[in-house]
Amino acid sequence: MYLPIHAFAESLQDNTNIALPSIPEVTNSSHQIFSSDKAYTQLFLKISINSNISTDLISVRQDQDGKIYIRARDLKVLRVKMDEHTPDSQWVCINELKGIQFKYLENEQALNLQVPSNMLADYSVDLNGQQITSPHLLKMKPLNAAILNYSLYHTLTNDENVFSGSAEGIFNSA
Numbered sequence: 812m813y814l815p816i817h818a819f820a821e822s823l824q825d826n827t828n829i830a831l832p833s834i835p836e837v838t839n840s841s842h843q844i845f846s847s848d849k850a851y852t853q854l855f856l857k858i859s860i861n862s863n864i865s866t867d868l869i870s871v872r873q874d875q876d877g878k879i880y881i882r883a884r885d886l887k888v889l890r891v892k893m894d895e896h897t898p899d900s901q902w903v904c905i906n907e908l909k910g911i912q913f914k915y916l917e918n919e920q921a922l923n924l925q926v927p928s929n930m931l932a933d934y935s936v937d938l939n940g941q942q943i944t945s946p947h948l949l950k951m952k953p954l955n956a957a958i959l960n961y962s963l964y965h966t967l968t969n970d971e972n973v974f975s976g977s978a979e980g981i982f983n984s985a
Contacts, residue, residue, distance in 0.1 A: 851873060853870070854920070855920070856920050857921045858922045860890065860926050861925060878906045879904070880904050880905070882899065887899070891930060892931065910927050910930055956982070960980075961977065961978040962977050963976040
């Protein structure tokens with residue numbers, strides 16, 4: 812029996828549709844902060860803010876002194892509060908941002924940032940899928956609430972009734 816090799820290779824194909832991180836674009840206008848006499852290394856890193864890892868690779872630059880720069884727009888995407896007058900294409904030196912601690916992990920191609928909560932922008936999760944949540948809703952005080960998720964099972968085995976179940980509960984007190 813003759814079996815072509817491509818038939819075997821097709822069965823090894825990975826069809827899990829793993830989401831690949833997108834590589835950010837590099838625009839010429841963003842190079843303006845770096846003069847030609849100052850060498851830097853272009854890096855694409857996974858960035859985590861307070862142990863929350865970003866889903867995409869972020870364009871980062873490191874100069875000869877070891878200082879790390881990230882574009883203002885990328886910091887805004889990561890929820891770091893920025894001055895509203897800072898252009899999105901401007902490179903911001905992480906070393907000069909007071910209150911932010913970081914660790915560059917070269918072998919893992921990652922940058923871990925520890926950012927105080929007062930330097931992070933507010934966000935909300937809207938389960939209805941609406942893009943904009945009213946700011947006055949974010950400032951409201953929480954309500955007393957309880958959520959209970961439960962499952963009950965009944966089985967008849969050897970003429971015996973068996974009941975089983977599980978329950979999860981969340982309670983929030985204002």
